[in-house]
Amino acid sequence: MAGIYIHIPFCRQKCYYCNFYKTVNQNFTSIFLNALANEIVSGKYFLSSEPVETIYFGGGTPSVLTENELVEILNLLHKEFTVTSDAEITFEANPDDLNPAYLNSLFSSGVNRLSIGIQSFNDEHLKKMNRRHTAKQAVNSVGNAVKAGFNNISIDLIYGLPGLTSQQWKQNLDDAFQLPAEHLSAYHLTYHEGTPFYTWLKKGTLTELSEDKSVEQFNILLDSCLDAGFEQYEISNFTRDKKYSKHNTAYWTGGKYLGLGPSAHSFDGEKRRWNVAHVEAYCNAIENKTSYFQEEQLSENDKFNEYILTNIRTKWGLSQETISERFGKSRADFFTREIEKYIQNKKITEQNGIFTLTRAGLFVSDDIMANLMII
Ligand SMILES: C[S@@+](CC[C@H](N)C(=O)[O-])C[C@H]1O[C@@H](n2cnc3c(N)ncnc32)[C@H](O)[C@@H]1O
Ligand code: SF4
Structure with missing residues (x-):
């Protein structure tokens, strides 16, 4: 899709x-x-x-x-x-x-x-x-x-x-x-x-x-x-x-998308790219067949961070199983360690291996995301 x-x-x-x-x-x-x-x-x-x-x-x-x-x-x-x-x-x-x-x-x-x-x-x-x-x-x-x-x-x-x-x-x-x-x-x-x-x-x-x-x-x-x-x-x-x-x-669950037009972003699971945010520069580059976007190849840590940042926003949440399967044992262990304090202070709730924000967690979601990322 x-x-x-x-x-x-x-x-x-x-x-x-x-x-x-x-x-x-x-x-x-x-x-x-x-x-x-x-x-x-x-x-x-x-x-x-x-x-x-x-x-x-x-x-x-x-x-x-x-x-x-x-x-x-x-x-x-x-x-x-x-x-x-x-x-x-x-x-x-x-x-x-x-x-x-x-x-x-x-x-x-x-x-x-x-x-x-x-x-x-x-x-x-x-x-x-x-x-x-x-x-x-x-x-x-x-x-x-x-x-x-x-x-x-x-x-x-x-x-x-x-x-x-x-x-x-x-x-x-x-x-x-x-x-x-x-x-x-x-x-x-x-x-x-x-x-x-x-x-x-x-x-x-x-x-x-x-x-x-x-x-x-x-x-x-x-x-x-x-x-x-x-x-x-x-x-x-x-x-x-x-x-x-x-x-x-x-977007929030990791789907592929192509962004067209100035400033549009694209993502294919492996790389992110973004078009120049200027209509004249965009049109000129396309006409002259020069580059109109920049792109970045995602490292394994980037992919893990991307998964956390997007999925945690939704009611479908973060899956322990997906994390283990897609991102390997050391990142899964990191996640298990970091998530624990949010479960203890009721900012995150867990059901059958799925972690979602509670109402209290919604108020501090930016901090939670920052702490769950691997820098
Ligand atoms: C691309 S914009 C708007 C689309 C359309 N041009 C319009 O104005 O109705 C999408 C939405 O982002 C929200 N938005 C834009 N800037 C915002 C800001 N600084 N703070 C909060 N919401 C913002 C607005 O609700 C807006 O409708
Ligand atoms: S400036 Fe344009 S894009 Fe932004 S909210 Fe107003 S109408 Fe929409």
């Missing part, structure tokens, strides 16, 4: 918190689409003819693409790869782009999963983040997506924002559960260097939410999802009706 990620590096406007690679200069759209087509053809060897079970359009903002542009990309993918007939095809979209006509064309192009960036149902907070849409537009976009035929919709929310009260966060979640969306990704705000939020934080013109409030909001997230019948299957991901993201689940 393999997946394909396609990075669409354009946004209509930049949100103040975001450090995903993107440009607001859309003059490059057509040369980017040519370069992408070339990369699809030249890069397909990476998956060594494995069937493709998931395709994920991320960004940036895939919903800046016209229907024809999307259909051309999909046609080429179907021509160059063996895409399975039930492949999950996800498309990230901003609510303001999702009018009924566009949604109909997305659905008829074969997209069968939408990931809509709502972030908040509070207009004041949306403005503070420099989002282009209102809460009402966001709500309508989900309703219209269902009318267009979608039955696998995910929404993104952000919490831990400066000034977000716990009541407002609870209200956001309640609003989300009212929508006909089967999947929720809820991320705590991260301050990334180079973003306006980060600059304002450093200047002192923006005040970070306290640690206590952040923890409280994470607890509200977990409790509210539980009450609303949303199962947590990854630190930031929840679903009702078992509509797990197949694409992201494959």
Whole structure:
């Protein structure tokens, strides 16, 4: 099983918190689409003819693409790869782009999963983040997506924002559960260097939410999802009706994937590679047939670390048997030694050789991961 990620590096406007690679200069759209087509053809060897079970359009903002542009990309993918007939095809979209006509064309192009960036149902907070849409537009976009035929919709929310009260966060979640969306990704705000939020934080013109409030909001997230019948299957991901993201689940469980477009990452079990995060440099390199990516061969320790870092995030957890079989006795012994203290202090629970984070463990997952890695 393999997946394909396609990075669409354009946004209509930049949100103040975001450090995903993107440009607001859309003059490059057509040369980017040519370069992408070339990369699809030249890069397909990476998956060594494995069937493709998931395709994920991320960004940036895939919903800046016209229907024809999307259909051309999909046609080429179907021509160059063996895409399975039930492949999950996800498309990230901003609510303001999702009018009924566009949604109909997305659905008829074969997209069968939408990931809509709502972030908040509070207009004041949306403005503070420099989002282009209102809460009402966001709500309508989900309703219209269902009318267009979608039955696998995910929404993104952000919490831990400066000034977000716990009541407002609870209200956001309640609003989300009212929508006909089967999947929720809820991320705590991260301050990334180079973003306006980060600059304002450093200047002192923006005040970070306290640690206590952040923890409280994470607890509200977990409790509210539980009450609303949303199962947590990854630190930031929840679903009702078992509509797990197949694409992201494959990332977290060691699946192969090919990333296409500027800044996209690829992984084939043996090496990791990453494309240059610059649309002009990417297009020029592809046109001139020079290198547009860097890559790294994984050592046995890297593979072990990769296994720990990804699988521990999920409800499927870490398997003692897999660790022994794949990574040898000395790494298995290291794991058994290190995991013990987390079992003792109830941050990790073990059942039939499978280790998963407890609720207390979820709060300190970064520390646990760091300690379980072999440096
Ligand atoms: C590639 S981005 C967004 C896709 C789409 N362009 C949009 O804005 O709706 C994927 C998601 O990452 C989350 N995200 C981006 N930057 C973040 C940050 N600094 N902290 C927390 N979440 C962030 C947002 O929820 C966002 O919807
Ligand atoms: S959150 Fe989405 S729309 Fe906003 S800048 Fe990032 S990629 Fe673009």
